[in-house]
Amino acid sequence: MSFMEKINYLKLIYLDLSDEVEAQILLSEGGCSEYFLEELTQNFLPLPLSYLEFLRSNDGIGLDWITLYGSSSSIFPSLFSILNLWKESHNLDFLELQYCPIGEDSGSNVYCINKDGAIVMFDSEIYEEQEPCLVSNSFETFIDECVLGKRYPEFSFTEDNEFYDFLVKQGWA
Numbered sequence: 001m002s003f004m005e006k007i008n009y010l011k012l013i014y015l016d017l018s019d020e021v022e023a024q025i026l027l028s029e030g031g032c033s034e035y036f037l038e039e040l041t042q043n044f045l046p047l048p049l050s051y052l053e054f055l056r057s058n059d060g061i062g063l064d065w066i067t068l069y070g071s072s073s074s075i076f077p078s079l080f081s082i083l084n085l086w087k088e089s090h091n092l093d094f095l096e097l098q099y100c101p102i103g104e105d106s107g108s109n110v111y112c113i114n115k116d117g118a119i120v121m122f123d124s125e126i127y128e129e130q131e132p133c134l135v136s137n138s139f140e141t142f143i144d145e146c147v148l149g150k151r152y153p154e155f156s157f158t159e160d161n162e163f164y165d166f167l168v169k170q171g172w173a
Contacts, residue, residue, distance in 0.1 A: 003143035004053065006172065007061070020162035026062030028074060031055060036071035040079070044100040048117045051102065051139045063147055064163040065156035066111070068103040077104075086110065092122070099132070102139070105155065113139060119146075148172050 001009070011027055032055045040055075041047055060070025060077070069079040082101045086092045094101050099112035099120065108124040112132065119142040120132035136142035145151040149172045158164045167173035 001172075003050070003140050003148065004057070006144065006148045007054075007058065010063075017166070018162065021166045024064045024163040026067075026075075028059040028061060028070060028076065030059060031057045032059040032071040033073065036073075040100070043095060044098070044113070046115075046117070047100060047113060048139045051113060054139070054143075064161075066103050066105050066147055069101065082110065086122075090124075111135065111142070 010025060014022060014025060014027060017025070037052060037055060041052070054068075055070075058068070058070075059074040061068045062076065067076055069082060070076040072078040072080065079101060082104070083094055086094060086101070094110075094112060098115045099122075101110050101112045102119070103111045104124075105111070110122045110124065112120050112122065114120050114132075117138055118134060119136040119139060121135050122132050136146055146155055148167060152158070152164055152167055152173045156164065164173060
């Protein structure tokens with residue numbers, strides 16, 4: 001099952017999930033606007049088609065340990081507001097460095113797409129003293145394995161974790 005099939009499956013069965021699992025999923029009503037996608041692709045070249053496909057269907061999403069940004073119309077944090085926030089508060093200009101911030105975890109670490117299409121993480125505590133950490137070679141793999149799959153335990157607690165148990169039952173983790 002592809003990463004988008006997993007997300008679409010979650011949308012389909014959302015109301016049938018147990019309360020514990022359902023509480024860890026926050027879905028957008030629809031995708032972002034074409035205007036937002038144009039603005040994004042003008043500022044960050046090149047972006048993986050899989051990421052743009054994700055945004056066309058989901059204007060952000062919250063899955064257990066991570067929130068993926070959306071547009072300014074989204075219920076999720078705006079990608080462009082995060083750019084400004086990190087530039088002002090951390091003196092880190094993702095745009096200048098050619099990193100497209102796509103989401104953040106519960107510890108406020110930011111995940112970005114680099115110019116090669118890989119996913120890297122900036123630690124919110126030691127961002128000034130570090131190079132970003134490579135997390136995944138692609139957006140597809142990041143969602144498929146790190147957020148909804150076998151690498152999930154690297155990023156979140158698995159003991160007494162209903163969301164992780166759900167992933168295991170699906171055969172994803």
